[in-house]
Amino acid sequence: MAKKKRRVNPRRKPASQADVARAKKQAERAAVIGTIAIPLMAAHDVYGLAGS
Known part of the structure; x- marks a missing residue:
């Protein structure tokens, strides 16, 4: 009877x-989006840039 080959843990x-x-690119993109989102949300709250 043949043994089943063990699967490699993807984390290892x-x-x-x-x-x-x-x-690294995904982490940079997430950091940039997070950094830009805060001032844009603040500007939206202060100036009402949504047009409403």
């Missing part, structure tokens, strides 16, 4: 350089 898999670059 070594990341390739492309995976690292992709994760």
Whole structure:
């Protein structure tokens, strides 16, 4: 009877350089969006930029 090959835990898999670059880009994008959102929301509250 053949043994089943054990699955590799994806958290333990070594990341390739492309995976690292992709994760870094996603983190940068999230940080920029979060940083820009705060002043835009404040401007919306102060000046009512929604047009209503």
